[in-house]
Amino acid sequence: xxxxxxxxxxWPQGAPSRVPGAPPTGGRKEGAVEIGRPVxxxxxxxxxxxxxxxxxxxxxxxxSPQEPAPAGxxxx
Amino acid sequence: MSVAPDYAAPLIGWRAWAAVDDEHGLALGSVxxxxxWPPRERLEAVCVHRPRFGLLARLLRIDPHxxxxxxxxxxIYAARTPDLALPYLGRQALVRWSGSPLxxxxxxxxxxxxxxxxxxxxxAYPTHLYLPRATLSRRQGRDARALAGQLAAYGVPVDVLEAxxxxxxxxxxxxxxxxxxxxx
Numbered sequence: 001x002x003x004x005x006x007x008x009x010x011w012p013q014g015a016p017s018r019v020p021g022a023p024p025t026g027g028r029k030e031g032a033v034e035i036g037r038p039v040x041x042x043x044x045x046x047x048x049x050x051x052x053x054x055x056x057x058x059x060x061x062x063x064s065p066q067e068p069a070p071a072g073x074x075x076x
Numbered sequence: 077m078s079v080a081p082d083y084a085a086p087l088i089g090w091r092a093w094a095a096v097d098d099e100h101g102l103a104l105g106s107v108x109x110x111x112x113w114p115p116r117e118r119l120e121a122v123c124v125h126r127p128r129f130g131l132l133a134r135l136l137r138i139d140p141h142x143x144x145x146x147x148x149x150x151x152i153y154a155a156r157t158p159d160l161a162l163p164y165l166g167r168q169a170l171v172r173w174s175g176s177p178l179x180x181x182x183x184x185x186x187x188x189x190x191x192x193x194x195x196x197x198x199x200a201y202p203t204h205l206y207l208p209r210a211t212l213s214r215r216q217g218r219d220a221r222a223l224a225g226q227l228a229a230y231g232v233p234v235d236v237l238e239a240x241x242x243x244x245x246x247x248x249x250x251x252x253x254x255x256x257x258x259x260x
Contacts, residue, residue, distance in 0.1 A: 034160065034193065035153060035154075035155055035156070035160070035191040035192065035193045035194030035195065035196070036191045036192025036193040036194070037191060037192055038146040038189045038190070038191050038196075039190045039191060039192060040189075040190050041146055041187060041188070041189055041190070042082040042083060042087070042187075042188045042189075042190055043079050043080070043081045043082050043083075043186075043187060043188075044081060044082065044083045044085075044086060044087060044184065044185040044186060044187075044188050044197070045081035045083075045084060045185065046083075046084060046085050046086045046183075046185050047084045047085070048085075050086045050118070050183040050185060050199075050201050050203070051116060051117065051118050051201045051231075052116065052230070052231030052232060053116075053231075054116060054231075055231075
């Protein structure tokens with residue numbers, strides 16, 4: 001899913017605290033967890049997809065066609 | 077030219093969310109901005125500086141770029157330790173919705189900016205959710221176990237925390253992390 005415009009922080013440095021249509025929180029100090037300054041950039045390519053797959057659904061067994069009763073056999 | 081990856085497994089950090097009901101059903105929402113985290117889908121960050129601020133972005137010389145970028149503040153955030161994410165449990169009122177606060181662990185991947193106390197990433201998905209019972213208001217009338225059951229749609233473990241103080245929650249989280257680390 002791509003986040004629609006306006007739905008993801010950040011707030012740009014130096015921007016006014018209130019801009020029409022912007023979230024009311026405003027200000028870089030309020031933007032997110034205070035995780036500090038950038039140190040380095042990493043490229044992370046997981047071997048396995050971190051998003052869990054849907055649990056496989058139990059296949060519904062198809063009813064087996066009833067074998068035709070042998071000729072002369074009594075009806076069940 | 078492709079760049080060799082630094083890691084073959086996602087980086088795991090901590091975040092707070094609010095469980096919110098909307099027209100699509102119950103979902104996780106970010107606590108600061110109205111970002112919905114859909115179940116079974118990765119969340120992808122985009123930098124919205126330029127489209128949102130237009131002329132202002134041009135004046136500030138903010139060029140469009142892929143999120144995250146070191147010189148910007150965009151990306152999906154995660155803290156290195158739970159104590160940094162816990163204060164955000166009380167901030168769900170800042171978003172356009174009010175919901176039940178949660179804390180949990182989140183996987184980040186793609187381009188990830190490593191910061192002093194956390195990360196900003198391109199893609200994210202929760203890996204473990206913790207629902208503090210004490211943060212559910214009586215007005216919401218929510219049952220923690222029932223809510224945890226609904227959040228099972230994310231396909232990750234959802235645990236109810238019983239502690240009633242921030243210090244207690246942190247101790248409970250650290251104890252559970254220790255249990256996870258000791259698991260085979």
